[in-house]
Amino acid sequence: MAKIKMEKPIVEIDGDEMTRVIWAGIKDYLIKPFVELNTEYYDLSLENRDKTDDQVTIDAALKIKEHKVAVKCATITPNAQRVEEYDLKKMWKSPNGTIRAILDGTVFRKPIIVQGIEPFVRTWKKPITIARHAYGDIYKDVELVADTAGVAKLTYVSNKGGIKEEVVHEFKDKGILMAMHNLDSSIESFARSCFNYALDSKEDLWFGTKDTISKKYDHHFKDVFNDIFKKEYKEKFNNAGIEYFYTLIDDIVARIIRSEGGMIWACKNYDGDVMSDMVASAFGSLAMMTSVLVSPDGYFEYEAAHGTVTKHYYQHQKGETTSTNSMATIFAWSGALKKRGQLDNNEELIRFAENLEKASIATIEAGYMTKDLGQMSALENIVVLDTFAFLQKVKETYEENFL
Ligand code: NAP
Ligand code: MG
Numbered sequence: 511m512a513k514i515k516m517e518k519p520i521v522e523i524d525g526d527e528m529t530r531v532i533w534a535g536i537k538d539y540l541i542k543p544f545v546e547l548n549t550e551y552y553d554l555s556l557e558n559r560d561k562t563d564d565q566v567t568i569d570a571a572l573k574i575k576e577h578k579v580a581v582k583c584a585t586i587t588p589n590a591q592r593v594e595e596y597d598l599k600k601m602w603k604s605p606n607g608t609i610r611a612i613l614d615g616t617v618f619r620k621p622i623i624v625q626g627i628e629p630f631v632r633t634w635k636k637p638i639t640i641a642r643h644a645y646g647d648i649y650k651d652v653e654l655v656a657d658t659a660g661v662a663k664l665t666y667v668s669n670k671g672g673i674k675e676e677v678v679h680e681f682k683d684k685g686i687l688m689a690m691h692n693l694d695s696s697i698e699s700f701a702r703s704c705f706n707y708a709l710d711s712k713e714d715l716w717f718g719t720k721d722t723i724s725k726k727y728d729h730h731f732k733d734v735f736n737d738i739f740k741k742e743y744k745e746k747f748n749n750a751g752i753e754y755f756y757t758l759i760d761d762i763v764a765r766i767i768r769s770e771g772g773m774i775w776a777c778k779n780y781d782g783d784v785m786s787d788m789v790a791s792a793f794g795s796l797a798m799m800t801s802v803l804v805s806p807d808g809y810f811e812y813e814a815a816h817g818t819v820t821k822h823y824y825q826h827q828k829g830e831t832t833s834t835n836s837m838a839t840i841f842a843w844s845g846a847l848k849k850r851g852q853l854d855n856n857e858e859l860i861r862f863a864e865n866l867e868k869a870s871i872a873t874i875e876a877g878y879m880t881k882d883l884g885q886m887s888a889l890e891n892i893v894v895l896d897t898f899a900f901l902q903k904v905k906e907t908y909e910e911n912f913l
Pocket of ligand 2: 784
């Protein structure tokens, strides 16, 4: 069989620890035998970030703007313990944070559904995608402790002159207070990313905030979404046969629990942080959660939602056998290859990516899986495989069904 060609490259961003081991495995077992892989490679291992003073992270992010599609391995975000472990020059920032700041986007997280790994919510049949706004609100807040009685005021001094002021509270005794902000430009790009993603995946988009209580702040999110929808997306949604609606976040929570799934749920920053953990856990496992950063300018960065699986890596280093689940990283690769195929009208590449996903799911549904899934699967006759035996089994399933 001739290998599938890729005219244009994707940006390949390698990472750390067990996911770096899996990364090479996925390429060797599942991609290179079938595709003439065309990537521009960036090594974001912590060693190389330290060596390049983190310039490699910036270079990789800028390269995504050129090629539009990237696949990223999990990376260590260093803390004090890692600074010591890797003898770092400095406690480098989160690579995901750096890349997000350069691309300006929204993070979409979607569980991989397989028969035999049942969601804890009985009605859920299809994946629920959380679209999390990744700027502002309490993540950029200012907080104070009022340690005596006093008056708290919120003041805005316009550069054009003029002052707006509101009394927050007249404290009779001790208390606490907080101010937060967001930007129209960021909310607008959040809205467009959500609308574009919904059109791309042909799923309904739901958005909820607490606008009945927050009559200016949350209400503004609602208005921005509604305005952009009416002006730019209403017709496209009609043509695609999908729906957008806004309702209170409490109402969304109630509806989501009773739904079959199959929608995109847009969340403000904090709501998305909390709800994506709830949805991932309710679907079964972080190792079965994919994640993609979509920028308003049409750049796509695919990754797994989990980290570098440090404990498994230490076992691997000691020469012990590991059983690490590679599904989310396989789907990061297939997602990026599929997107490359769609942008380049490369039908063969799209089909390969889709079939690789089908083969991975079929492997688990046939009972072959890693330890984490083995512990919670309802299937009988489960065969728990080690990290590489699972990749080999997926390869065999692909070859049997799709070659
Ligand atoms: P983690 O790597 O996601 O692992 C937490 C635990 O979840 C593991 O110890 C393992 O449990 C289980 N797990 C996660 N992924 C798995 C998989 N693919 N297969 C099987 N089990 C899996 O999170 P962490 O330990 O908090 O973080 C480790 C490093 O990852 C940190 O340095 C952090 O900075 C980094 N991180 C990176 C990203 C990213 O790049 N996107 C995201 C999060 C964290 P058992 O040990 O019980 O088997
Ligand atoms: Mg969280």
